[in-house]
Amino acid sequence: MADEKIYNFMGISKAALGLSLALIIISIVAIAYRGLSLGLDFTGGTLVEVQYEQAPSVPQIKQLLEQGGYQNFVVQKFGADTSILVRLQQGYSDEIGQEVLTTLRGGGQAVDLVRSEFVGAQVGEELREQGGLGLLLALGMIMIYISFRFQFKFAVGAVGALIHDVIITVGCFSVLQWDFDLNVLAAVLAVIGYSLNDTIVVSDRIRENFRRVRKESPTEIINISLTQTLSRTIVTGLTTLLVLVALYMFGGEALEGFSKALIIGIVVGTYSSIYVASSSLLMMGISKEDLMIPVKEGVEADDMP
Structure with a gap:
């Protein structure tokens, strides 16, 4: 890694987490006191x-x-x-x-x-109840899946990043009093999928480097992993944003809220994959021992690949 420039992402992790905390508090206060400008789907x-x-x-x-x-x-x-x-x-x-x-x-x-x-407004009430329960169930299943695929500390960081993305995206609609309808709700759920995919790509590289790189500290390994996935993250994010900006400009009023929610969610989701999911691993004390491949009984450690 000596010939490759490594960006010190974790050098500003505390400041980034402070920014995230501030945005989450603003979003929660806005949702609690201003509420959402619910569309006809929810109000009748x-x-x-x-x-x-x-x-x-x-x-x-x-x-x-x-x-x-x-x-x-x-x-x-x-x-x-x-x-x-x-x-x-x-x-x-x-x-x-x-x-x-x-x-x-x-x-x-x-x-x-x-x-x-x-x-009738009854449709909106049913959607709120079922949507909320579905979201909680989805987060629980995501945590179980990532715990099995990676490690429990990765699951906590991934779910924390998803909650972070949803709260801030919905908070923007509350602060700016944009109409919140079924199209926006669908966009929020799409944000969860996008952010989770980005987080899993980063987590996979972090796990790989923890097992492969010998001398560097956990902070350095995470910086290496984020640097290696940076080009993929930028290309994917910019390509998706170009499509969403086109939808926002030419898709008409029916797709305006949908595209705005996704634009916000993708920007926030890309940020959270780096500074929420990855930073939380350091806060929980991730180590090489957490990600070591278990040695099978009867197999010497030196014989492991």
Whole structure:
């Protein structure tokens, strides 16, 4: 390793962990006191679908609804360019579809009402309960898997990194009061998968180097491992971010929250693989003895590969 430049990632691990702790505290406080700006999927409300003769301008439709006194609504194209879906966070009534239709006709275009229906909040309550239980079960299974594949200290670091990523990602939506709907929830779950994959790649290299490198300290071995995986991490992260930025810019309002959550999650997940999962190994006192291959009975240590 003498000819290869090794980056001292762990040299700022304490400062990085301090930053993570501060972001987690801010996120938890924001979620507790400000809450999330829950979308129609969680709060219930009214769906109004209208059909135009010619493709309308979505910004103009939003402006008409704002002028009509509507708040907390979502406007998106639904299938064809002439079909528009308006989602309103307010109770349903028989007249609401006609009221929205009258407001939209104020723009001067011919528009017809296709449907107007109520979406109950009970769906959101079930999703919150089942989603929370599913997330806890997934974290438990991840901890068991990594404990068997690597070592229990790796499992603690990996799960800690996942919790770190989820809290900060959701915290950003709370602090900025962005709409939190099912698309965002799906993105948060995707962040868990991405971050876990990145953490496992790093952990695999750390385990390999602990068994292969003889003289260096645990801190130096982790720095070596992170340096060796750095190019892979950068290429994977940048490639994914390019796709997500394209989704954010050209995917429309339906994919805006999804892409924003994933962009935040990938940046935070890449950071946590280095400064949460890896730093926690040092905090728990990882050593070469923890990762030694068990010697089978009757086999001399010198005969081990």
